[in-house]
Amino acid sequence: MEIGAPRERLLETVFDGLDAAVYVADVHNDAILFANRAFQTLHRFDPVGRALRSAAVPLPERGDYQLDPRGLSIADVPCELFDGELLQPRTGCWYHIREQAMRWVDGGIVRLGIATDITDRKEMAELVRQQQERLSSTARLIVMGEMASMLAHEINQPLSAIANYCSGCVARLEAGAGAEAVLPAMKKASAQAERAGKIIRRIREFVKKSEPRRAPVQVAAILEDALGFAEIDAHRLNIRLVVEVAATLPDVHADRIMIEQVVINLVRNGFDAMKNTVGDDRVLVVRARQSGVDAVEVAVIDRGHGISAEDRERLFTPFFTTKQEGMGIGLNICRSIIEFHDSSLIVGDNPEGGTMFAFTLPTLPAEGVIGE
Ligand SMILES: Nc1ncnc2c1ncn2[C@@H]1O[C@H](COP(=O)(O)OP(=O)(O)O)[C@@H](O)[C@H]1O
Numbered sequence: 001m002e003i004g005a006p007r008e009r010l011l012e013t014v015f016d017g018l019d020a021a022v023y024v025a026d027v028h029n030d031a032i033l034f035a036n037r038a039f040q041t042l043h044r045f046d047p048v049g050r051a052l053r054s055a056a057v058p059l060p061e062r063g064d065y066q067l068d069p070r071g072l073s074i075a076d077v078p079c080e081l082f083d084g085e086l087l088q089p090r091t092g093c094w095y096h097i098r099e100q101a102m103r104w105v106d107g108g109i110v111r112l113g114i115a116t117d118i119t120d121r122k123e124m125a126e127l128v129r130q131q132q133e134r135l136s137s138t139a140r141l142i143v144m145g146e147m148a149s150m151l152a153h154e155i156n157q158p159l160s161a162i163a164n165y166c167s168g169c170v171a172r173l174e175a176g177a178g179a180e181a182v183l184p185a186m187k188k189a190s191a192q193a194e195r196a197g198k199i200i201r202r203i204r205e206f207v208k209k210s211e212p213r214r215a216p217v218q219v220a221a222i223l224e225d226a227l228g229f230a231e232i233d234a235h236r237l238n239i240r241l242v243v244e245v246a247a248t249l250p251d252v253h254a255d256r257i258m259i260e261q262v263v264i265n266l267v268r269n270g271f272d273a274m275k276n277t278v279g280d281d282r283v284l285v286v287r288a289r290q291s292g293v294d295a296v297e298v299a300v301i302d303r304g305h306g307i308s309a310e311d312r313e314r315l316f317t318p319f320f321t322t323k324q325e326g327m328g329i330g331l332n333i334c335r336s337i338i339e340f341h342d343s344s345l346i347v348g349d350n351p352e353g354g355t356m357f358a359f360t361l362p363t364l365p366a367e368g369v370i371g372e
């Protein structure tokens, strides 16, 4: 230690007691003038007379400083030089370093620095990041699994329609019918083939994306696509699907495919809940309207059996299902997707009987989020 004079013992003790490494070095020749015990422990060398550059510190020639300390004059000090994090490549340790330029006791200009070891904090942050990444890829796999089973179900519809139209055509042609007798059925078959193609493109689009991506999109377009899938089921189940989209809604900032997936899931749940609903009550409403100045609310409202207070507690728990063939992961995924959009999925009673699920989507990009 250079602060060796008895009257400075007290100060020395204080500096040596610090966790943080403290150092003082000449701005011109880089010689270390003072270093506390933590600095020695950190860098495992006796700093007296050594050049500061051998430690994990910012370097002017590496461009670490906005203001090169070597060019400072007495009139410029004191001033802040550096406040940031540095990696010591040799040890893999991270330090948070603050440096100031100041006038030293001998009249020269020095760099006074404080370095704190933040390796643990860095490692923890990295761990959390990796964990989140794993979580989101797991969620993706589950969504993909759900999607695969949904699409298998979905693709069956156009395929069996095509088969029907084609066998109808064959029967007519065999009976000696002319082209005009089979043309309408052929047209319908090709429309169904296009539909099947669309379904396949959809899963491709989903699979090729490495991460959820948000971009400006019209809620009406999301609903149109999602409900295109639900329409066939609605027809088959004799459920009236009512879509109420307010005119002139602003674009939302969302991952289109993911939100479509949420809507499909909620609509399917609504259909399932209306198994025992009869007559004119077999209606499911999908509503989109402005919510406040910067959001659009989407609600899926059924007239099904409703949800008991007890079940409501467990609704979003993975694998909670009351259905014989249910997987019980739909709502859990829906909630994750909506939370990814900085919003929440809420559930309430439909005053006319049944259940309402609703969420909002932001119309402006959240700060720091970059769209496609
Ligand atoms: N609209 C709804 N009306 C009544 N109950 C519902 C509704 N949506 C979901 N539920 C309940 O929540 C459970 C979990 O739903 P979900 O996570 O989608 O899984 P699954 O549909 O495979 O059962 C359902 O089994 C059902 O009991």
Ligand SMILES: [Mg+2]
Pocket: 265, 268, 269, 330, 331
């Ligand atoms: Mg479901």
